[in-house]
Amino acid sequence: MNNSNLPSLESEYPLKPESVDHYQQNGWALIRGLASPTEVDAYRQPITTLTTEYAKNYKPMEERDTYGKAFIQHMNLWLMDEQVRRFTLSKRFAGVAAKLMGVERVRVYHDQALYKEPQGGPTPWHQDQQYWPLDGVRCVTLWMPLVDASKEMGTLNFANGSQSLGYLGPMNISDDSDTELENRIQTNGFEVVSAGDMTAGDATFHNGWCIHGAPGNASHTTTREVMTIIYFEDGAVISQPDSPQRENDLATWFPGLRAGDKAASEINPLV
Numbered sequence: 001m002n003n004s005n006l007p008s009l010e011s012e013y014p015l016k017p018e019s020v021d022h023y024q025q026n027g028w029a030l031i032r033g034l035a036s037p038t039e040v041d042a043y044r045q046p047i048t049t050l051t052t053e054y055a056k057n058y059k060p061m062e063e064r065d066t067y068g069k070a071f072i073q074h075m076n077l078w079l080m081d082e083q084v085r086r087f088t089l090s091k092r093f094a095g096v097a098a099k100l101m102g103v104e105r106v107r108v109y110h111d112q113a114l115y116k117e118p119q120g121g122p123t124p125w126h127q128d129q130q131y132w133p134l135d136g137v138r139c140v141t142l143w144m145p146l147v148d149a150s151k152e153m154g155t156l157n158f159a160n161g162s163q164s165l166g167y168l169g170p171m172n173i174s175d176d177s178d179t180e181l182e183n184r185i186q187t188n189g190f191e192v193v194s195a196g197d198m199t200a201g202d203a204t205f206h207n208g209w210c211i212h213g214a215p216g217n218a219s220h221t222t223t224r225e226v227m228t229i230i231y232f233e234d235g236a237v238i239s240q241p242d243s244p245q246r247e248n249d250l251a252t253w254f255p256g257l258r259a260g261d262k263a264a265s266e267i268n269p270l271v
């Protein structure tokens with residue numbers, strides 16, 4: 001595939017100090033115009049082609065569980081397509097991730113497309129990092145709609161400051177995680193804030209411990225097409241997995257590595 005016509009995503013984004021403060025304080029930040037409409041449109045096509053094909057493996061909506069209704073989830077697209085590779089390994093995106101976390105350099109953990117179909121269900125409250133064998137490591141998820149996405153189509157909700165709780169134990173995305181974490185939000189009095197309406201190319205970044213979820217997609221016609229990239233600080237060491245999901249992640253995203261090794265397999269490039 002000749003990439004010469006694809007827009008470059010390498011230029012630096014002029015990140016405002018207020019965004020860094022917001023991220024540090026609340027555990028997430030909304031970054032407007034991280035990619036331009038033209039840039040997003042160019043990369044949307046290969047991501048959507050791969051995800052639409054993958055969606056054929058899903059059962060009809062009414063036969064899925066809560067997790068399955070929330071979105072079509074397709075992972076590590078950057079290894080499947082040269083164009084997506086340029087998107088996921090973008091230095092502009094990685095630069096913002098590093099600055100928000102306050103680290104020198106980041107590596108990619110994995111990417112994933114999260115397509116919430118028309119009338120798709122809500123995304124239950126959860127903490128991302130409970131899936132990852134990266135205790136004590138700074139991690140962040142970039143979440144970017146590839147089409148304009150209103151709040152009603154399912155942009156993210158965040159519990160401000162909830163990253164301060166750290167690891168709350170194994171809790172996969174489910175009705176149970178929703179109930180348990182809603183209790184935590186109430187008990188701690190965390191304010192719940194929506195990212196609101198987003199334009200294609202805007203992005204939110206959230207800390208791996210920030211409790212977050214999303215409403216269902218109220219649209220009857222339009223899919224909430226989103227691409228995400230997960231980063232962690234370079235130099236991190238893999239922690240001992242304490243749950244099946246962390247064991248699974250270790251085998252999948254750090255192939256050939258074990259607890260105590262530097263988190264840097266051949267599929268965790270430095271960006």
Ligand SMILES: O=C(O)CCC(=O)C(=O)O
Pocket residue numbers: 070071114116123128141143154212213214226228
């Ligand atoms: O897209 C969603 O609905 C949920 C996304 C999410 O939880 C994440 O990217 O960490």
